[in-house]
Amino acid sequence: MFFLFQDPYRALVLIVLLLILYLWFPKETWNRDKIASRLFAVYTVWIVYVTYLNAMIWYLNRVPDQAPVLGH
Secondary structure, three states: OHHHHOOHHHHHHHHHHHHHHHHHHHHHHOOOOHHHHHHHHHHHHHHHHHHHHHHHHHHHHOOHHHOOOOOO
């Protein structure tokens, strides 16, 4: 979304949804596969970093009067 549409806001919404899934996955799979859960935690740290970067890009480049609102 970020590169295709050059829209950091849409990309941020998508990354936050992915982050929620990445935080949920290790909790759900811990009893079945502890190794996969631990390895996924490393990837989750990367997604947290990417979310922060994208949020800062959106925040620093937004037009204050035209900042998008969820649901519109």
